[in-house]
Each structure stands twice: as structure tokens, then as C-alpha cells.
Amino acid sequence: MKKLINHPQNVPAEFLAGLALAHADILKVCLDPVYVVRVDAPVPGKTGIVSGGGSGHEPMHVGYVGKGMLDAACPGQVFTSPTPDQIEAATRAVNGGAGVLHIVKNYTGDIMNFEMAAELCQERGIEVRAVVINDDVAVEDSLYTAGRRGVGVTVFAEKLCGAAAQRGYDLARVEALCRKVNGNGRSMGMALTSCTVPAAGKPTFELGEDEMEMGIGIHGEPGRERMPLLPAAELTARMAATILADLPFRGGDEVIAMVNGMGGTPLMELYLVYGELERILRGLRIRVARRLVGNYITSLEMAGCSITLLKADDEMRALWDDPVLTPGLQWGI
């Protein structure tokens, strides 16, 4: 394992120390329990937005703390969801009296820890609503699985709900928006290489020189299918087809699109994939109204990408353009 680290156990903590030094104008890092919070929290009267999950997906979530996006984020150990005390402390820290929305990705661990935290918050009289993001079309949503994973749409939900809360939406409206975003967004990912959890010390899985893993999540967990590596055009077409058929997206739709890197893929390749994607969408008369191309929800140093499409209405498009100032997303300010 080759990483720019000191001790494998200390990676998340030392990362947060660097983040705090680099972005003292935007956020602060609280310890014991650990969470990252907007410098000006709590904002009185504003609906609070809290998310969290395992570390290793940077900039998500801690890099999305700041004006117009998250009020706080709770980072767990690498790929391990945070604990209820972290989430409870973060929720208390951002509650401006208007209640707090928890944006939770659909993983057993995340669900349970956020549930326990919500119980603790409710005991303290803080109104908490939780929306579970489950946009990953690679996982069959059935009685026989833990359900679809929450992946790329989380970034969109955090941006849009953050903007809505900043505009003054109350908790119920932010919650409804979050459900609408989740309901209209779909994602799929793939990997060219595995990643290495620092504390584990070796790659989670091995892939042959001509293989890729299709339908990968964001935790280095194996995907649904291992298959020969495809050229970018075919790969994009296949991922797009699965995503498009699922909602389904239709001609005339407007979308916000993301081509996301898993951490180890050069921007050059991500834009190349984006080009393929937009050509496919144009062919179907689906207009890309807004887009992100880059590393937004990663799996450590994994090589690969994911595609997310969100069918956007006027409200979402307007909220998208609202100012945001976080380490990971920044515009309009």
C-alpha cells in the first residue's frame, strides 16, 4: 500500500485537520465526537441540513459543508458510517430552531446509525426528518436486497436542499424537495481498479488487466458483474441505457448530469466520457441543462467513473444556480 499518510489509523483525523486549516473561513472541525460544521452555525430560523457517511468519498460529505449546501457533515472511519453520537452532536450544533433534515445514503450501517441518532435528537426535542437516497440502478431494488445504494444523487440532493434551506424553505418543504430529487435521479458506476482501505493495507479486490467491474458502489465493494473492458463509447452507452430505462427519462426531458471520477481517473478521461454521454442524450432529445464533470463522490484512489442523471424541473434548476461556497463546490460567491 502506497499512500501519502502517516499511520493508517489516523488518516481520517489528519485529513480533517488539514481541511480545517485550509478552509477556516468556511467550516470548522469539532472533535469528540467528530463532525464538520459551517462556521456560522446554527443559522437562526434556517432549516438545518446534515449528512454523513464513511470517509474515503471526498469531497463528499465534509467538502460540501458551507453556505448554500450542508450545515454539517459527520465523517465515519474509511467506508464506515458515522456513529449516532456524532450525528446527534452535529444535529444539535446546526439546529436553528427550524428542525434538521438528515440526508442518508441507503446502506444498512448508515440507516441504523442515523436512526439511532434521530431517536436521540427527538428525545432532546429537535425535530428531525430523514430522507434516504437510493439512486443506484446497478442494484436491484427488491425484497431480497438491502435496496438500492445511495450514490451520485446524494451530491445533487445536498446542493439543492442546501440552496432551498438557504432560501428559507421550512423543514417539510426541504424534505419534500429531497424526496423529489431522489425520486428523479439515477446513477450507475464502474471501476477499472480496486481501492485500498488504509487500515486494511491491501486492495479490496483484484481485477485482471482487461477486466472492469460494472455496477460498482462507492466502497470498493465488488459490483454486479465482472466483464471485459469496453471502449469508452460502448461503456457510456451501456451505463446510460441502464440509467435512462430505469426512471425512465424521455425525449424532451431536461437533466442535470454528472460524470464523476472515482478518485484515480484523470479529468481527461472524465470529459471524454462526458462527451460520449452528451452525444447520446442529444440523440434522444434529452437536454443537459447543467453538469458536473470531476471527482465529487469518490472511492479513495479507485479508477473508474459513475454517471448520474437527474430529471430537473424549474425549481431544481433555479436552486442549482443559487450560490454555493464549500471546499468541493463553489459558484456564485
Add this chain to the structure above:
Amino acid sequence: MKKLINHPQNVPAEFLAGLALAHADILKVCLDPVYVVRVDAPVPGKTGIVSGGGSGHEPMHVGYVGKGMLDAACPGQVFTSPTPDQIEAATRAVNGGAGVLHIVKNYTGDIMNFEMAAELCQERGIEVRAVVINDDVAVEDSLYTAGRRGVGVTVFAEKLCGAAAQRGYDLARVEALCRKVNGNGRSMGMALTSCTVPAAGKPTFELGEDEMEMGIGIHGEPGRERMPLLPAAELTARMAATILADLPFRGGDEVIAMVNGMGGTPLMELYLVYGELERILRGLRIRVARRLVGNYITSLEMAGCSITLLKADDEMRALWDDPVLTPGLQWGI
């Protein structure tokens, strides 16, 4: 070689196609010869700023085209400097009558191609000045080398000169600023892994499981020294010491700092290194006034990082904060 591409030969062109689709509001891509230019070029009366170099360093340079930074960038093949006709065409396209600055990184190929282009421009009556960036302290600057390479300071020079030109600085003042930035900036890089040039198909070099390459450039060219991998704290201390001693930087200085990823290193590790760096600088009473942490000048999918420090005066700090709107750097707009 595992990459998200179609044919190795087409990577730069297909990347540019995706970039053009994604950022049609900011830039356009011209073909034959190839260059990327601000949508609103030429801006009458504004000093033009053109840079360029091999592809594979994204977002540099094409990702820095836009308001407040470059007017145009000329991308070569992967790690191969662009040709004179590209540079000449870009220069003509951005000349608003006030002359054009070429920001050139110090590599034999870049120097010669920009020189030939400048001759062609001068024949057409366009005033061109060139500033050569050579900030890499890993290379001894002597009669016996091609001189220091241009690396991280290029990003700073492009941002600051772009802002200056936007404010209305004339060509001579922008040129002087660029020389000042180059004179006050120093960088050093290292690699944990090699990268693979798409058309070459295999890694440029091989590193053992416990080795790193110190003093690496940005083209996958081997560094000055191969050595056992160090913990991040020691690694950062060693790189910082070499950089600091060179200018030298002194207690009381204010700096703009960059911890840059080579393309395959997670943000988590880059912030961890940034934390180490800022602690070292604080210990020496050097204040980090502004900073960048992320992938800004990369070597395809190489794992590793570089550190850049620029001793900044009031003028530079103010220009840094000026608005910028490019695919790779964006704030204040």
C-alpha cells in the same frame, strides 16, 4: 493499460470534444489547428494571455481558459508541446490590439515551439512577449541542464496575469507581473506510481512497493532520486525544506500555497499533506494567505503530489481574489 478511452490516438481530441460540450458558456474549441479560446475572444483593448503545453496535465491548461484567467490555451499531444501553428492561431484569435503574453513552461520543446510561434506572430504584426516559468527546485538550474522545469507556479501565473489583464494592465505590466510571480514561486513534486501515456500503452517507469520517486516533473519523467517511501509528515517536511531554502522564504512572509495532486491521489491524502505543510509554515512564522488543495496540474493518473509556494505581496493577493470563471478554477462569479 486500463483507461476510459476509445482509441489511444484520439484521447486529446475526444477530451476536447467533451470539454467543449460541458463548458460551452465559457470556452470554445477550435480545430485545425487545435486551440481552446474564451467564448468572447478577442476582448478589445485587453492584453491577451495564452499558454499551452502537452496534454495530460488537466485541468491545466485548457481548463484555465475563461474570464479572469487564460484567453486561450494550446494543447499538444499527451506530454508533447503544441506546435507553432496552434500557438500562432490562438494568439491571433485573442489579440484585442493590446498584444499577447505567452506563458511558457521551461521545457526544450515548449520553448522552441513558442519561439517559432512568436516569430510567426511578429511577422503578422502582433506584439508578443513570452515569460518562461521555471520554478521546480528539484532540478538544478545550471549550465549543465535544460534549466528548472516549469510546474506549479504556472497555475499561479495564469491566475494572476489573467486577473491583471482583466483589470486592464497593459502588456508590459502583465509581463512584469508574470516575471515577479515566477521569481517568487518555487515547487517540488514526488510520485508514488508512474503514469501511462495512452499512445505508449504501458507505464513510463516502474516503482517498487516501498519506493517513491522524489523530484518528479509532470511528464512521468523519472525524478532526481528514488528512495524508500516516507510517512507524510517527513515527506512534507523534506519537500518544504528544499522549497523554503531556495528562494529563500523567511519568517514574516505571506504565501499563496498549493498542494497539488498528480491525478491519482485522493483528496483525503492531499489535505493531510496540506495540514502537515501549514503546521510547518506556522512554525516558521510564514503565513498562508491563500491556498489551493486538489488536482490542478497533473500527470495523467500518477499518484503523488507537489507543493508550490509563492511569496505574495499585496498586489498578488488582491489579484488572486479577483473573480475567475474557468472549468478548473472558479470563484467570485
Add this chain to the structure above:
Amino acid sequence: MAVGKPEVLKWLEVLQQVYAENRQWLTELDSAIGDADHGINMDRGFTAVKAELAAHPPSEIRSVFQSVATALIRHVGGAAGPLYGTFFLRAAAACPRKTEIEAADVVALFQAGIKGIEQRGKAVGGDKTMLDALLPALDAMRKGLENGCSLAAILDAGAVAAHAGMLATVAMQAHKGRASYMGARSIGHQDPGATSSYLLLKAAADTWRS
């Protein structure tokens, strides 16, 4: 024989060692069908338990379990944290305020804990989770108790059943947790959580046998 606070503490001490020793194995199992952290999680959790018990020695058995629950919930995260945390929380609630607990108490306490895991995780037997080690173990322990066996024999029966249950997860397709994303590809791999649950019971049988 009965179990007093020293035996309970001994069990937890052994568990800390067991999870430290099996950290890599559990993580490797989790690499195959999960995200390569289960051993790391269990080790971190029981190291935190040890520190907590040393820092604030609880006065009675019930409060030992409460401290364990809090330490696990605070320091593990993931799926294992809330699940094992809930196990000890419910075990504490079911624990009589006595200085020594009998075989019936021990079985009741495991029963309450395992119920807690079922409620928290909403999994059932056959989903390829820790429950596939725990539920057969509970059955075996209850049978042993009905048959009037000694605590040592009851715990042995529990550990044996947990071991068989753990091995049975190899052939199962996962329907809960991270492994379920793999669909049929999850078949052929032993569940990490079932393995850590077996180790939990094995350690109890080993330390409470005399």
C-alpha cells in the same frame, strides 16, 4: 456455576484479544463480499470497550453491559456498531440486578440481545448475516437450558451451533447488508458478521466454562 462481574469482564477482555487476533481474517472475509472493514471495526470497538471499562469501572454486571453498548455504538459505526451495540443494550436491560447470574439469566440475556439485533437490522435467518450464527446458537442454548444442562454445556452447545451457522452462510445468497448488492455472486463466501458472532459465543463458552 454462575457468572459474576469478574467473569463478564474476563469475557470482554478475551473478546478484545480475539478481535485483535482475527482482525485481518474478518477484514478479508469482508473484502470478498463487503467493504473490507469488519475486522477493523470489531477491533476498534472492543479496544474502545476495554478503554472505557478501565477508565470508568462499572459497579454491577448490568452497567458493564451498558458501558459496552455505549462504547460500541460510539466507536464502531457501520452496520456492526448499531447491531452489536443494540445487542449489549438489550442484554443490559434484560440483566437482573444480581452479583451473579445463573444459566437461565445468561440465556435470557442472549435472547434479549439477539431480539434487539433482529429489530434493529430487520433481517431474518437465511439472509446471510450475523443472525445466521446467532439464531441457531440461541435455539441450542434454549434447548440446553430446558434439558437442565450446566451453563458450560449450554454455552458449548451455543458455540457449536453458531459455528455450524457461520459455515452455513457460505452457501447462502445475501439478502441484507452490503453483500446483498452482489446478488448470486455473494454465494460461496462466509459472512464476516456471522463469523464475529461465532467468535463472541466461542469466547463466552471458553471463559465461562470453569
Add this chain to the structure above:
Amino acid sequence: MAVGKPEVLKWLEVLQQVYAENRQWLTELDSAIGDADHGINMDRGFTAVKAELAAHPPSEIRSVFQSVATALIRHVGGAAGPLYGTFFLRAAAACPRKTEIEAADVVALFQAGIKGIEQRGKAVGGDKTMLDALLPALDAMRKGLENGCSLAAILDAGAVAAHAGMLATVAMQAHKGRASYMGARSIGHQDPGATSSYLLLKAAADTWRS
């Protein structure tokens, strides 16, 4: 014997094949002390030359060299583009307006081209560059001309000297180009540009021998 336009075109055709065949070798040499693109660059360049000559057939030898220069300058980039581009630009300028050029013309043309490379790149012999193949070759060719040798003999002498010069770069430390960044670590590797220059001369000797 003398060299006419058909022979010049033949040389360029052979060069295109030679660089296509040696693309990988040249790139591997450049991997060791450079950035792994020299073979790719040369191949791209002479493929462009071929396309250019086919699309716009030049009328005389001089204009052949001009087209080659333009194609290389436009399509190669890097260090090799301006250097070989300048070589052909100067060769064109030195080329007499004749339908056939003699031995003396050929040597003059190489001399002008190599001068151009010296001026453009500011390197000298011993810097571990293409000049370490080209300068000895030029010397040998000049001597051959003085001694009244045939063009074939002159070119052979040039190719032999270039080959020796190319091999001599192995022992040199680079002082120019990308390899100079490696300092003493550049010693022990053959210079890619010296290798492509040897191939250039070798192809001339091979095609202009009859």
C-alpha cells in the same frame, strides 16, 4: 550517382516506414530518460509528411523539403518537431534549384540542416542529444567528400559515424532536453533523439546507394 526528386521521395517513404517500425523502441528509450513519446512523435510526424506529400505533390526537390518541414513543425510538437522541422527548413534553403543534386549538394544540405538544429536547440556535442549522432555523421560525410568518395560511400560513412555517435550517448550525462533533469542518472541510457537521427541517415544511405 546523383539524387533526383524520386529518390528524395523514396527516402521519405522509407523514413515513414522506419519510424513506424521503430515507434516502440524509440518510445521505450524515451521512457527511460524522458517522457515516453519520441517514437510516437516521429511516427506521427512522418505519417503527416506522407499525407502532405500525397495531397500536394511538390514540383521540385527544394519544395519537397519545405513540405516536410511544414508537416513536421505542424504535427510533431515537443522537442523533435521544431528540431527536425528546422533541419528540413534549412535543408530546403540550402538545396540548389536542380532536378538532380550531387554528392556535394547532399553534404551541404545536411550541413545546413544540422546547423539549424544547433541554432534552434542551442546544444553542443556531448550534451547527449541528436547532435551526438548528427555531428560525427556530418564530419564523416565531409571527409568522404574531400576524399572524392561516391555519394553512396559518403552516406555509408555518415550512417556508420551516426551509429557510433548514437552508441556513445549511452555513456554520456545529458545536459540538454528532458533527460538533463535526471542528472547522473541519465548515464547508461541511449538517447532517443540520437537514435532517430541515426535512423534518418541510415535510411538515406540505404535508399540512395544504387
